[in-house]
Amino acid sequence: MQKRAVVSVVGKDQVGIISKVTTVLSDNKMNILDISQTILQDFFTMIMIIDIKDTTNLKHLQEQFKPVENELGLKISIQLEDVFQAMHRV
Known part of the structure; x- marks a missing residue:
């Protein structure tokens, strides 16, 4: 069973954020299934599955x-998908 x-x-937005975060994932043989990132004024936000x-x-x-x-x-931060969903259920 696939665990996500x-x-x-x-x-704060700056050069290299995506590169350094995804390098850690790659070094640990983690596959990115989905990714969303945005910049709100000077703030960088990204969520990956x-x-x-x-x-x-x-x-x-x-x-x-x-x-x-x-x-x-x-x-x-990193947490299992089911824990994340439970914490953010409305």
Whole structure:
């Protein structure tokens, strides 16, 4: 069964955000299934749906995002799709 996770990225717009975030995913053999990004004035926002085969890797993946967060001043979060949907149900 395919497991999916939601990766969200928010921060001040600057060169290299998509490159650095997707490099972490690529290095971990994560496939991006869907991606949406926009810039609201000076703020960059991106949400990705990724294919994740081993859900125990989420914490490790979040740790690998830390240097990107610190370098670019971003907030990057990752959670399983079903958890994300449960949290955002109206």
